[in-house]
Amino acid sequence: MEQEPEAKPATPLIDWVALSRWFGNRQDFIGKLLAMTSASHGDMLEKLRLAIQKMDLEAIAFIAHGLRGTASNLEAQEVQDRATETEASVRAGRSDSIALAKELARLLERLLAELARHLEQGPDGAQ
Numbered sequence: 001m002e003q004e005p006e007a008k009p010a011t012p013l014i015d016w017v018a019l020s021r022w023f024g025n026r027q028d029f030i031g032k033l034l035a036m037t038s039a040s041h042g043d044m045l046e047k048l049r050l051a052i053q054k055m056d057l058e059a060i061a062f063i064a065h066g067l068r069g070t071a072s073n074l075e076a077q078e079v080q081d082r083a084t085e086t087e088a089s090v091r092a093g094r095s096d097s098i099a100l101a102k103e104l105a106r107l108l109e110r111l112l113a114e115l116a117r118h119l120e121q122g123p124d125g126a127q
Helices: 016-022 027-040 045-056 055-071 077-092 097-123
Strands: none
Touching: 016 027, 016 077, 027 055, 027 097, 045 055, 045 097, 055 097, 077 097
């Protein structure tokens, strides 16, 4: 009986090397930043999903704008790019706004999981 190949882990959304370099390798500070981000954005995913369900484009743009800044601080380029694109799409009234918002929600879910793993493992075990 053949074994199925193991699923390849997702590529990290956070560039941990760049994040460490940006904050002068101050791991205590980075840990505090990650903990604060995790706590303050814990309900953001649910808010985004609710806005998508209600097709509340203004709320989606507001959330995307905030996530863009957060992602920039965390060196999470893919999240930053998707948040920027989502906000721009909503502001321009494009038809792809909801699809982009759904992708942003998936990325946010991954980002929050990555933060949680890093916080559980500590600064030496998550990269």
